[in-house]
Amino acid sequence: MTTIGLPRPGTIREQMASAVCEGLLSRPKWLPAWLFYDDAGSRLFSRITELPEYYLTRTERAILATRADEIVGLAADIDALRIVELGAGSADKTRLLLTAAVDRQDTVIYEPVDVSPSALEEAQERIEREIPGVLVTPRVEDYTKGLELDAASLGERRLVLYIGSSIGNFELDEAGRLLRSVRAALAPGDSLLLGVDLVKDRSALLAAYDDAEGVTAEFNLNLLARLNRELGAGFDLGAFAHRAVWNAAYSRIEMHLVSRRRQQVKIPALDLKIDFAFGETIHTENSYKYKPGQAETMLTTAGFSPLATWTDEDGRFAVCLARA
Numbered sequence: 117m118t119t120i121g122l123p124r125p126g127t128i129r130e131q132m133a134s135a136v137c138e139g140l141l142s143r144p145k146w147l148p149a150w151l152f153y154d155d156a157g158s159r160l161f162s163r164i165t166e167l168p169e170y171y172l173t174r175t176e177r178a179i180l181a182t183r184a185d186e187i188v189g190l191a192a193d194i195d196a197l198r199i200v201e202l203g204a205g206s207a208d209k210t211r212l213l214l215t216a217a218v219d220r221q222d223t224v225i226y227e228p229v230d231v232s233p234s235a236l237e238e239a240q241e242r243i244e245r246e247i248p249g250v251l252v253t254p255r256v257e258d259y260t261k262g263l264e265l266d267a268a269s270l271g272e273r274r275l276v277l278y279i280g281s282s283i284g285n286f287e288l289d290e291a292g293r294l295l296r297s298v299r300a301a302l303a304p305g306d307s308l309l310l311g312v313d314l315v316k317d318r319s320a321l322l323a324a325y326d327d328a329e330g331v332t333a334e335f336n337l338n339l340l341a342r343l344n345r346e347l348g349a350g351f352d353l354g355a356f357a358h359r360a361v362w363n364a365a366y367s368r369i370e371m372h373l374v375s376r377r378r379q380q381v382k383i384p385a386l387d388l389k390i391d392f393a394f395g396e397t398i399h400t401e402n403s404y405k406y407k408p409g410q411a412e413t414m415l416t417t418a419g420f421s422p423l424a425t426w427t428d429e430d431g432r433f434a435v436c437l438a439r440a
């Protein structure tokens with residue numbers, strides 16, 4: 117199974133078609149997690165981040181709220197800071213760091229990197245309106261295929277943000293490659309801020325990925341709804357159930373869609389008829405949970421020197437700062 121790695125070149129529809137053929141003709145069946153994030157899926161993910169069970173977002177936010185000045189101070193050391201973010205920046209967490217940078221140096225350049233021009237436009241409009249002193253220079257780029265940054269000006273340090281536990285959706289070898297590509301794009305003295313979710317009590321993990329209101333179930337099932345909308349597939353959403361599993365051996369939460377009955381699903385546009393046995397699953401996502409110290413080891417292997425790690429008092433989430 118590949119994970120979140122974004123589609124290869126070609127239109128999104130072509131990429132979706134090839135991912136669906138590859139994943140649904142495999143045993144076990146799988147679909148890549150990038151398929152979650154159409155407009156409906158992105159809206160559902162925003163709702164997930166506010167759920168009481170989904171501790172990740174609010175825990176990381178609380179760490180950043182307490183530590184933003186310290187992080188910016190360590191990253192900037194002698195020079196002015198330019199902040200790069202992988203992904204188009206969830207408003208309030210990024211805002212904490214940008215505000216700390218503006219307090220320190222009056223103006224700051226913020227470079228969000230994302231494949232979605234509309235997400236970047238929205239981030240630019242919102243951030244420039246809300247935080248005077250921030251100049252947003254968006255970059256449309258798929259950072260999962262290697263990051264390219266212009267050389268920073270003399271006397272300028274870059275701080276790359278990769279927060280939100282996004283790294284957890286990559287297989288460990290893919291995550292290592294991603295960190296190495298970030299390191300390759302940076303100059304010595306630049307830094308990376310990485311947010312990782314930590315291993316914890318199984319019941320807390322399962323609740324975060326199978327909430328009482330059913331928003332995560334809807335998010336998972338939206339993947340099939342998207343295939344119906346965009347490929348004319350014939351999935352009966354009522355015939356599949358959301359399942360979250362804690363795979364302790366791999367230290368990851370897995371999300372699956374379980375066939376509630378024996379059935380055949382037709383996707384005429386792809387000339388596919390997919391048979392499902394009763395209880396057969398489509399594996400849709402992995403979300404790796406790191407052991408304490410694991411992120412720092414991965415950062416070191418990728419060529420960074422870990423500078424500091426901050427966690428909440430229950431040790432649920434870690435934010436690591438490392439220097440290139």
Ligand code: AVI
Pocket residue numbers: 164172280281282284285324325332401402403
């Ligand atoms: C985007 N990513 C960090 C989320 C996670 O927790 O792995 C995606 C998600 N899947 C289900 N809920 C949230």
